[in-house]
Amino acid sequence: MNIRGTTKVCGIIGNPIKHSMSPIIHNYLAKVKGLDLVYVPFETTNAVAAVAGAYELNVLGMNVTVPHKNAVIPQLKEIDSLAANIGAVNTLVRVDGGFKGYNTDILGLKRQLELENVPLKDMDVVIVGAGGAARAVAFLCASEKVKSLTILNRTVSKAEEIANNIKQVFEGFNVSAYTINDYSVLENEKKYVVIQTTNVGLHPNNLEAPIYDKTFYDRVLYGVDIIYNPSKTKFMQLVNESGGQSFGGIKMLLYQGVLAFELWTGTSVSEEEANEVLQLLKKELNIDE
Numbered sequence: 320m321n322i323r324g325t326t327k328v329c330g331i332i333g334n335p336i337k338h339s340m341s342p343i344i345h346n347y348l349a350k351v352k353g354l355d356l357v358y359v360p361f362e363t364t365n366a367v368a369a370v371a372g373a374y375e376l377n378v379l380g381m382n383v384t385v386p387h388k389n390a391v392i393p394q395l396k397e398i399d400s401l402a403a404n405i406g407a408v409n410t411l412v413r414v415d416g417g418f419k420g421y422n423t424d425i426l427g428l429k430r431q432l433e434l435e436n437v438p439l440k441d442m443d444v445v446i447v448g449a450g451g452a453a454r455a456v457a458f459l460c461a462s463e464k465v466k467s468l469t470i471l472n473r474t475v476s477k478a479e480e481i482a483n484n485i486k487q488v489f490e491g492f493n494v495s496a497y498t499i500n501d502y503s504v505l506e507n508e509k510k511y512v513v514i515q516t517t518n519v520g521l522h523p524n525n526l527e528a529p530i531y532d533k534t535f536y537d538r539v540l541y542g543v544d545i546i547y548n549p550s551k552t553k554f555m556q557l558v559n560e561s562g563g564q565s566f567g568g569i570k571m572l573l574y575q576g577v578l579a580f581e582l583w584t585g586t587s588v589s590e591e592e593a594n595e596v597l598q599l600l601k602k603e604l605n606i607d608e
């Protein structure tokens with residue numbers, strides 16, 4: 320790496336930051352694109368000062384991770400409307416006088432689904448979980464005009480809160496909330512796109528799934544798990560055993576990075592280049608297939 324006076328700096332703020340995959344993604348892309356750019360981790364507990372400091376230091380772009388994805392929002396000059404609705408930002412792009420915030424986590428999922436031919440528009444969609452990730456997926460579903468959205472969560476009040484928030488923004492949107500044990504509300508004769516957003520099944524609990532009953536999985540056409548470790552979760556296995564197609568979370572991680580890089584640099588990352596990054600991520604994460 321040849322760092323000079325002209326080198327542009329991008330980075331990621333969060334706490335902790337040591338295990339972030341983002342430096343690997345962005346420094347690789349900068350190299351293959353031949354850009355004079357370096358990407359570094361910034362561990363910080365003070366998101367407000369970090370955003371102001373990054374602007375003063377002429378930082379080109381930033382990623383934001385836990386626990387700062389909400390706290391940076393009041394510090395932004397502009398915000399993308401989907402990120403504003405979700406209430407979480409993971410990418411800052413330098414604009415005149417400050418940064419514009421985006422949520423490329425959710426735009427990454429959107430790109431993954433498009434590339435894997437998993438439709439959302441006019442589909443009946445189920446989200447399992449009602450945490451931060453589920454909230455983002457729910458707003459994506461509304462903005463992509465799904466036919467219906469059912470949110471299933473262990474704590475039903477959290478699912479209801481997301482449903483109510485969405486209805487305030489997308490009037491008349493067909494969304495309902497149930498406790499996870501009430502999956503029998505899903506109609507027998509329908510096939511659903513199901514997006515699994517809980518941390519059930521995450522390494523090392525590889526044998527766990529949020530739901531085990533085959534009658535639930537028989538209604539699943541496409542099952543998307545946002546977990547990327549293990550690469551094939553128990554949820555994905557159960558989807559496959561009932562004849563559905565399943566997808567894991569690593570491409571969401573990949574494309575959130577690719578999209579941020581494209582926003583900062585104005586370049587377009589080819590599928591071949593994205594695939595090279597994917598192989599690097601799999602190697603780094605010890606994911607075999």
Ligand code: ATR
Binds near residue numbers: 449453516
């Ligand atoms: P994230 O930001 O990744 O979405 P989160 O906000 O902590 O993480 O949300 C975790 C989700 O996993 C929640 O929907 C949580 O359910 P509760 O709202 O009832 O806590 C869900 N979850 C975690 N452990 C679970 C378990 N053992 N069974 C079912 N759901 C679980």
